[in-house]
Amino acid sequence: MYNSLKENISYLKQLTSSSADFTIRELTLSNNVKCAVFTTEGMSDKQELAISVINPLLSQHYGQEGDELFDYIFNNVLTCGEIAEIKDFDEALKLCMSGFAIFALDGCDKMLSIGVQGFAYRGITEPESELVQRGSREGFTEAVRVNMSLIRRRMKNPALVFETMRVGSESNTEVSLCYLNNKATPSSVSEVKNRLKACDLKVLLGSGYLVPYLEDSGKNEIFTGIGITERPDTLCGKLIEGRIGIIVDGTPSALVLPHLFVENFQSVDDYSNRPYFAAIIRILKYISYFVSILFPALYIAFVTFHPEYFPSVLLKNIQKSIDHTPLPPLLEVLMIDFVYEIMREAGLRLPKVLGHAVSIVGALVIGDCAVSAGIIGAPTLMAVAVAAICSYVIPDLYPQITVLRLSFIVMGGILGVWGIVMLSAVVLIFMCSKSTLGVVFVSPVSPFSKKNMRDVFVRLGWKKLSKYNMNVQNLKGGSAYEE
Amino acid sequence: MKNNRVTISQYWLGMIVCSFYAVIFTDNTASFLTLLLCAAAVAFNLFVERYYSGEMSSMTRVVLIFYFIFVSVLSVVRFNEYMFKSLGYGPYLLITPIMLVFAFFCAVKGLEPVARAGGIVLFFLIAALVYIFVCCFNYTSFTVTAEFSDNFFTLVVLLFPSASYVWFYNNIIPDKNYTKWFYTGLTLGVELWFMCVSAGERGEFPFQRVPEVAKIGVFRGADCMLLELLTVGGLFIFAAVQTALFGNSTRKYSSRIVYLLFVGFISLLCLCFEPLRATLYNNIFAVFVILVFVLTVSFEMLQKSMNKNS
Structure with a gap:
C-alpha cells in the first residue's frame, strides 16, 4: 500500500x-x-x-x-x-x-x-428438502455468517471451531470449516483443509462444486461419501460424532464428511419420536429403497425368464397384458420409466399453480389412456409406479436410485435374476470399497460394529444412546481405528 | 498394521466362495470336487495373506484371475442347463453370480472390500436361512420337512462349516478361550444334526455311504456335509498339531505347509475313491483346479525362497 x-x-x-x-x-x-x-x-x-x-x-x-x-x-x-x-x-x-x-x-x-456488513439475504426459513414433523423449522440461508451463528446457537461449546478460507480464484467465495476439536481428529481436519486449498476452481457458486475435490477417490462414483444437509440441528448432531462441516457462502446447505450409507435413512424425526415408531419408519425406508431399485427389474426378470414363479392366476393376467401390448416387457418398462422421469422433471420446473395440470396429465393420459389403448400393460405400469413412490421415501438417494433402477432394469431384461444378482454384487463391492477420510462407507454394518448398530436399523432409546457416544473416526475398518 | 483391519469375514468369503462352487458342479463327483475346491480355498487364503503382507506374487494373481474367469464361463454354461428347471435352482441364481463377482473383484480391488461385501451377503444369507428353517421345520417330528428346498439345505450345511473354519483359523490358535471351542463344537454338532436329518429322510446313514452320483439336492447336500465335516474335523487336528509343533503364529510358512499337505492328502484320498468316474466336463474342471492350486503354491514358495535369498 x-x-x-x-x-x-x-x-x-x-x-x-x-x-x-x-x-x-x-x-x-x-x-x-x-x-x-x-x-x-x-x-x-x-x-x-x-x-x-x-x-x-x-x-x-x-x-x-x-x-x-x-x-x-x-x-x-x-x-x-x-x-x-x-x-x-x-x-x-x-x-x-x-x-x-x-x-x-x-x-x-x-x-x-x-465490520459494517449489511447486505440483503433471504431470511431463515424452513428447509424444503428436509421436512420434519416435530423438529426445528430453521434452515440454512445463503449468508455464511448467519449459518455460523445458527450452528453456534445450538452448540454453545468452546470446542466448536470455525475456520474460514476462500475458494475459487475468480469468485473468492468464503468457505467455513466447522468441527469440534475434541471430536474430529486433527489429521482429518488438516486433510480437508488441504483438499480445499488444492481445489482449482475458478468460480465456486455452490457447495456441490466441492464434492469431487473432497472425495477420497476423486472419481465420479454413484454413491458419495459427502453428505448435504439444510438443517443446522442435523449438522450439529453430526459434528458431535466427529464429522467436519463445510459451509459455502451463497449456498443454503452444508457439506458433511465423512458420510455413511446408513445416514441416508436417518432423519431428525427419528430422534423426536418414540423408538419403536422410529424403528418401523427406518425399516420401512430400507424396504422402500430395495423396492424402488429392484422391483421393476425383478418384474421384468421373472416375466421374461422365470414365469413359472408366478402364481397361475397372476401369470394369466400378466400373459394377457403382454399379449395385448406391442412392446417387449423390457422396452415397456424402460419407456414408462422414461416418461415418468420426464413428468417428474417437468413438475420440478413448472410453477406450483401448474403442478395440478401435470398430475392430471400423468394420471389420465399416461395412466389410464395408455393402458386402455393397449400401448402399455397395467402390471408394468404398476411396477414402475410402486418403485417411483418408494423412491420418494429417501429423497437423499434419489439420483442414485434412478441410475441404479435403470441399470437393474436393463440387467434384469437381458440376464434375468442372474444378472440382477450379479449387478447387486458389483454395486455392493463398489460401496464396500468406498471410504472418505479413511472411514468405510458401509460401516458400521461392515465391518460390523455392534455398539454402533444402536442407531442403524432401529433407534434405541435416548437413555441407551447417550451412554455410548459414537465417533465416526473410531469405526472399525477406519484408518484411525485401533483394536 | 493393515492386517489388523481385515476382519474375520475375509476368510468367510474365501471358504464360502469356493465351497459354494460345489453347489453348482456337484452333479456326479460331489465329494471330489468339494475337496478340491477346499484346496482352492486354501490357495485363495494364501493369496489373501500374501496380498496383505505386500509380498504377493504377480503370477499368483494372474493364475487366479484366469481361474476365476474359467469358473465364470463354466458356471454360465452350467446355469443354462438349469435355466428352465422349475424348482430348486435358487442358489444357482443367487450364489453363483455373487461369488463370481466377488472372486473377480478380489483380484481387481483386493480382498478387503470384497470381505466387507461378503459380511453383508452373509447377513442376508443367515436371515434367509432362519426364514427357511422356520418355514420348513416340522414341529411334530422335529425334522426338516420334505418341502425344504434342496439347494437351500445345501446352503445351510455349507454355511456352518465355513463359519467354523474361518472362526478358528483366525481365533482359536493360540487362544485357549473356551468360548470359541464351544462355538466350534456347537457348529459341528449342528452340522451332524443336519446330516442325521438328511439321512433320516432317506433312510441312510451317511458315514457308510461312499459318495455316489448325486441326482437330487438333498443327496448332494449330504455329500457336501460329509466332506465339509472332514475338512473341519481335519482343521481341528491341524490346529492341535500346529500349536504343538509350531507355536502360536498362524502365519508361519511352515504351518501353512502342514495344512497344504493335509489338504493334499485328503484330496488324494478322495481321488482313490472316485478315480475316473466323473465326466470329461468335470474332469477338466477338476484338473484345472488342481493345476491352479499347485501353481499358486509353487509360485508362493518360489517367491518366498527368492525373498530369502535376496
Whole structure:
C-alpha cells in the first residue's frame, strides 16, 4: 500500500475498473488530514457506517499525524466491534466486496477493515428438502455468517471451531470449516483443509462444486461419501460424532464428511419420536429403497425368464397384458420409466399453480389412456409406479436410485435374476470399497460394529444412546481405528 | 498394521466362495470336487495373506484371475442347463453370480472390500436361512420337512462349516478361550444334526455311504456335509498339531505347509475313491483346479525362497 491517499484511491479505482458499485467517501479530519472510506454499494449497512465510522471520525479533534493518528483512530475513535488492520490491496478488496468498510488515511501505508456488513439475504426459513414433523423449522440461508451463528446457537461449546478460507480464484467465495476439536481428529481436519486449498476452481457458486475435490477417490462414483444437509440441528448432531462441516457462502446447505450409507435413512424425526415408531419408519425406508431399485427389474426378470414363479392366476393376467401390448416387457418398462422421469422433471420446473395440470396429465393420459389403448400393460405400469413412490421415501438417494433402477432394469431384461444378482454384487463391492477420510462407507454394518448398530436399523432409546457416544473416526475398518 | 483391519469375514468369503462352487458342479463327483475346491480355498487364503503382507506374487494373481474367469464361463454354461428347471435352482441364481463377482473383484480391488461385501451377503444369507428353517421345520417330528428346498439345505450345511473354519483359523490358535471351542463344537454338532436329518429322510446313514452320483439336492447336500465335516474335523487336528509343533503364529510358512499337505492328502484320498468316474466336463474342471492350486503354491514358495535369498 502507498503512503499517499491519492495513490491508494487511484490504485483501488484501477483494480475495480471504477465499477459503479465501488463507492469512495473522502473526508477531511479536524487537523486537515485527509482520509477515505471505501464500501461496496448494497453490501454495507449505511446507517451503521454513519454511526460507527463517519460520525466518530468527524466529531473528534486530532493532534497526531501519520501512523500515530492511524493508531489513535483504531483504538479510540471507531466504535464498531470488528476492526482489523490490513496491509495489502487484495485483502482490502476482498473484504470490501464482503461488506466491510475500508478506511485509508493519508500518510499511512496501511488500512483498516471495519465490520459494517449489511447486505440483503433471504431470511431463515424452513428447509424444503428436509421436512420434519416435530423438529426445528430453521434452515440454512445463503449468508455464511448467519449459518455460523445458527450452528453456534445450538452448540454453545468452546470446542466448536470455525475456520474460514476462500475458494475459487475468480469468485473468492468464503468457505467455513466447522468441527469440534475434541471430536474430529486433527489429521482429518488438516486433510480437508488441504483438499480445499488444492481445489482449482475458478468460480465456486455452490457447495456441490466441492464434492469431487473432497472425495477420497476423486472419481465420479454413484454413491458419495459427502453428505448435504439444510438443517443446522442435523449438522450439529453430526459434528458431535466427529464429522467436519463445510459451509459455502451463497449456498443454503452444508457439506458433511465423512458420510455413511446408513445416514441416508436417518432423519431428525427419528430422534423426536418414540423408538419403536422410529424403528418401523427406518425399516420401512430400507424396504422402500430395495423396492424402488429392484422391483421393476425383478418384474421384468421373472416375466421374461422365470414365469413359472408366478402364481397361475397372476401369470394369466400378466400373459394377457403382454399379449395385448406391442412392446417387449423390457422396452415397456424402460419407456414408462422414461416418461415418468420426464413428468417428474417437468413438475420440478413448472410453477406450483401448474403442478395440478401435470398430475392430471400423468394420471389420465399416461395412466389410464395408455393402458386402455393397449400401448402399455397395467402390471408394468404398476411396477414402475410402486418403485417411483418408494423412491420418494429417501429423497437423499434419489439420483442414485434412478441410475441404479435403470441399470437393474436393463440387467434384469437381458440376464434375468442372474444378472440382477450379479449387478447387486458389483454395486455392493463398489460401496464396500468406498471410504472418505479413511472411514468405510458401509460401516458400521461392515465391518460390523455392534455398539454402533444402536442407531442403524432401529433407534434405541435416548437413555441407551447417550451412554455410548459414537465417533465416526473410531469405526472399525477406519484408518484411525485401533483394536 | 493393515492386517489388523481385515476382519474375520475375509476368510468367510474365501471358504464360502469356493465351497459354494460345489453347489453348482456337484452333479456326479460331489465329494471330489468339494475337496478340491477346499484346496482352492486354501490357495485363495494364501493369496489373501500374501496380498496383505505386500509380498504377493504377480503370477499368483494372474493364475487366479484366469481361474476365476474359467469358473465364470463354466458356471454360465452350467446355469443354462438349469435355466428352465422349475424348482430348486435358487442358489444357482443367487450364489453363483455373487461369488463370481466377488472372486473377480478380489483380484481387481483386493480382498478387503470384497470381505466387507461378503459380511453383508452373509447377513442376508443367515436371515434367509432362519426364514427357511422356520418355514420348513416340522414341529411334530422335529425334522426338516420334505418341502425344504434342496439347494437351500445345501446352503445351510455349507454355511456352518465355513463359519467354523474361518472362526478358528483366525481365533482359536493360540487362544485357549473356551468360548470359541464351544462355538466350534456347537457348529459341528449342528452340522451332524443336519446330516442325521438328511439321512433320516432317506433312510441312510451317511458315514457308510461312499459318495455316489448325486441326482437330487438333498443327496448332494449330504455329500457336501460329509466332506465339509472332514475338512473341519481335519482343521481341528491341524490346529492341535500346529500349536504343538509350531507355536502360536498362524502365519508361519511352515504351518501353512502342514495344512497344504493335509489338504493334499485328503484330496488324494478322495481321488482313490472316485478315480475316473466323473465326466470329461468335470474332469477338466477338476484338473484345472488342481493345476491352479499347485501353481499358486509353487509360485508362493518360489517367491518366498527368492525373498530369502535376496
